[in-house]
Amino acid sequence: MSLPSHLGETARNSPAPARHTPTYALVGNPNCGKSTLFNALTGLKQKVGNYPGVTVEKKVGTAYSQHGQPITIVDLPGAYSLAARSPDEAVTRDVLLGRRSDTTAPDRILCIVDATNLERNLYLVHQIMDLGRPVILVLNMMDLAAKAGLQISIDRLEKELGIPVIPCEASQGKGLIELKVAMSRSDLPLPRHSWTIPAPIAPAVSELQASLVDHSRKSALSARAEALLLLTDQDSVRVAGSTPLDGRTLGILHTWQKRWESEGMDWAGSLVSSRYEAIGRLCAEVVRAGSSDRSAANVSDRIDEVVTHPVWGWAILGVIMVALFFSIFTFAEYPMTWIDDHVASLSDWVKGVMSEGDLRDLITDGAIAGVGGVVVFLPQILILFFFIGLLESTGYMARAAFIMDRLMSKVGLNGKSFIPLLSSHACAIPGIMATRTIEDPKDRLVTILVAPLMSCSARLPVYLLMIAALVPNDRVPVMTKVGIMFGLYGIGYLGVFGFAWLFKRTLFKGRPPVMIMELPPYRMPRMRDVLLHMVERGGLFLKRAGTLILAISILLWFLAAYPKSHDGATPQEQMTHSFAGKAGHALEPLIKPLGFDWQIGIGLVASFAAREVFVSTMGVVFNAQDTGEESTPLRQALLAAKWPDGRQLFTPLTCVSLMLFYVFAMQCISTIVIVKRETNSWRWPLFQLGYMTSTAWIVSFLVYQGGRALGF
Amino acid sequence: MSSGENAKSVMARLPLCQLPAGECGRVYELVGEGTFKQRIRELGFGESSLVTKISGRSPVICSVNGTRVALNHGAASQILVERCAVRS
Structure with missing residues (x-):
């Protein structure tokens, strides 16, 4: 069946509405150069947000036509098909079909394809x-x-499809002017x-x-497109924020599917193959394969022979990972110190200009210390995303997932879980x-559940403090510390793989x-593109620090500052008296078997907001005696801390127990919030909180009690 | 394009995971769930498409339509191919 003629007529007679700022949706397969084109068209005029309800990124940018008219471009997640298999493909589909109330359906669509693989694209x-x-x-x-x-006849393709076809090399900026001219046309x-x-x-x-058409007053053509899609959507992934299908249409769909099932017909398969047949005929007309210079493809294959090799592949991945961690820990140090110093001087400046009081505190x-403590990780996050962007844009990331697939399949996941x-x-x-x-919803959920067990950068300050308390700086070679650090990361990996296997x-x-x-x-x-990606990530991180973390820091400050102790109380007395102090005391019976007292308990409570808060809380709890004069380094203060009966609090065993606790415990409210949003229920974040924290408790308990029994 | 069948060679049918590296096959059947078949077909891997196996280890790497696609054992065992006649 071809397009019903009356439909064709109406569609042809109503040209696209000539608006001053048409909205374009940019769509294409993964790896076809879509983000390069988006960056080339919009430059820094990009806004990154989220589609409400799902954590799929929404990128909107502005390009300017030849006459300086702004053109809005919505960059949709890469997809192979509109029959969605994963949430981000579902967003692409739903925006294009006008199923999302948060995003107006685009007026026009910019399709980008990889000319080397025209048929699939x-x-x-x-x-x-x-x-x-x-x-x-x-x-x-x-x-x-x-x-x-490959020789592609552009004229022929334009004639066959009836739409403008623009040849382009987005990475070189070639063809962009022609594209912008086409985009500014009012009469597309x-x-x-x-097709049949x-x-x-x-x-x-x-x-x-x-x-x-009856139900949603859609135009006949887009209703037809949606009808075709309903027939190929196997799971019909529905994501939050999308309008659900009406009951009557669903009924019709089920009736037909039942009938075909009883006839043994593969309706979805025949739709796909009839499209491919139509495309095959088209390609036969417009593409001429001449003598090929196979060297480009061969170079990739030859690199792959080494990079995906069962031995060399692992060696290369190992070298890259070591380089990544080395950069995160060394290059980030200078900017981190710089940020720390500036946060401290900002704090001093506020102390100087404001009179003493609760508002100043x-x-x-609250605000400066809390947000500053998180912003200090910005350099590490930028370095990490620089590396990830680099690995992605060269094409290596897919190979890393490929190599990891062998390992991941042992625990029932596939290589794609490696990147998250x-x-x-x-x-x-x-x-x-x-x-x-x-794509697989179960694999996705398992990956979400175990991801927080990977040692994140917020655990670093805790590890570093405990390592400092555990091994004295001067007597032990640096490598011991590095070794402990790697050990902690390794235990995190064990947790990831163990729990993924179990789940x-x-x-x-x-x-x-x-x-x-x-x-x-x-390539x-x-x-x-790599730098833009990095800056974008950094921006999102700062935004989070400026909103959620700011709010939590203020809340925590309140819990530590109220109710007020008597006048002239030392900060330590105040802490004891506060809500946080009371919580620490209440927690003590539960954490004493792990070797922690109520003061560490305060740190555990406070660092529920974010793990690194533990360090600043310990600073307040233990370092509080001296007022204004030279402060004892936190390490000394920790080593001086005692139980009421005079025993040392931070024995090596307690330090180990505390580190292990932080390896496993879900001490991060932001993660809980994001998992809630991602899984659309409180069930999974609460489950995650439960299993991680109880694992942490059990591991610390076994290590502490076992260590005591052995006489440590 | 006709499939270029060669009467002399026996058309061996086997899952893609068993196709020797370097050889070429024509997909004749997909088995497994609807979602899997749908995905494979949409990637241009559907019935009657030509596949060249590049690397035989698991996961395997194949060339379809000029792109390289990696499949793990589970996926490769659900794609049945006819071995193409070996060109001499």
Whole structure:
């Protein structure tokens, strides 16, 4: 069945509304150069946010036409098909279909395809041309296509599809002017798009289309596109914020599916293959494969022979990981000290200009100390994202996931879970957000549940403080400290793999993992894209520090400052008397078997906001005796701390117990919030809190009591 | 394009995971769940597409339509291919 003629007529007679600022949606397959094009078109005029309800990023940018008119571009997550398999693909689909109330459906669609693989890329374009909106097709990587001996007849393609086709090399900036000219046109044509829907399916499509038009007053064409999609959507992933399907349409869908099932017909398969047939015919007309210069493809394959080798692959991954950690710990030191100093002098400055009082304390001890303690990790986070961006833009990241697949499959996950876990080394929040590319919902949930066990940068200050208390600086070589640090990271990995294995065998029993992943050809990294990505991440991190963490810091300050003790009380007495102090006392019976007293208890309570808060809290609790004069280094203060009966509090065993507690405990309210948002219920974050904290308690208990029994 | 069948060679049918590295096969059947088949077809890996196996270890690397696709054992065992006639 071709397009019903009356529909075609209406669509053709109503040109796209000529607005001053048309909104374009940018869509394309993963790895086709979509973000490079987006960056090239919009430059720094980008806004990154979230779609409400899901942690899928929403990127909106502004480009300017040749006449300086602003053009809004919404960058949609990369997808192979509109039949969504993961939440980010579902967002792409729902924005294009106008199913999301938070994002107006784009007026026009900019489709970018990889010219070296036209057939596969055109599949998505083919679905998009169904939508009844003006489309511009961008053929990216024309240079690589030419190298591969592919000659694409642009004129022919334009004629066949009836839409502007712009050849382009986004990474070189070639073709951008032509693209902008096309984008500024007020009279973009609708695609001339006819393909034969397999005969047995056609009546179902019309029926669904009619029902959708009735129910949602959609245009006939977009209802038809949605009807076609309903038939290929197997799981029909629904994400928060999307309008659900109405009951009548759903009923029609189920009736047809039942009928076909009883007839043994594979309706979804025949729809896909009829699209591919149409695309195959088109490609046969427009693409001519000449003599190819195979060297480019061969270089990638030859690199892969080494990089994915069972031995060399691991060695290379190992070297990269070591380099990554080395940079995080060494290069970040100078900027971190700089930030620390400036936070301290800001605090001093406030102390100087304001008179003493609660408001001043709120600003210095609450807001500045709390936010400053988190902002200090910015350099490490920037370095980590610089590396991740670099690995992604060269194409190595897919290979790392490939190598890790062998290991991950042992615990029932697939290699794609590796990237979120790697990001969790900086912070579990970007890690959990990165799980949105995992297709299997069970795998995704397991990855979310174990990601916070990866030692994140917020644990570092705690580890460093405990290592300092455990081993004296002057007598022990630096390597011992590094060794302890690696040990703690290693225990974190054990936790990740152990719990993933356990969850996949109990709570989330499923089929054996199936991994299908495209390995993009190796490319030279695009520094501009890498740096933009890094800056964007840093911005999101700072935004979080400025909102959530600020609020929590103020709350914690309040808990530590009230109720007021008697006048002239030392800060330590005040702390004891405060809500936080009371909480520490209440907690003591529970944590005494781990070797912790109520003062450490305050740290545990306070650091529930963020782990690194433990260090600043310990500073207040133990270092408080001296007022104004030279402060004892925190390490000395810790070593001087005693139990009421005179025993030393921070024995080596207690330090070890405390470190292990922090390896496993879910001491991070931001993670809980993000997991809630991501899984759409309180069930999983609470489960996560429960299992992590009880593991932490049990491990610390066993180590402390075992150590005591052995005489440590 | 006709499949270029060669009467002399026996068309061996086998799962993709068993296809020797360096050889080429034509997909003739996908087994497994609907979602899996859908995904594979949408990636251009559907019935009658030509696949060249590049690396035979698990996960395997294949070339389909000029792109490299990695599949783990679970995925590769659900794609049945016909071995192409070896060109001499």
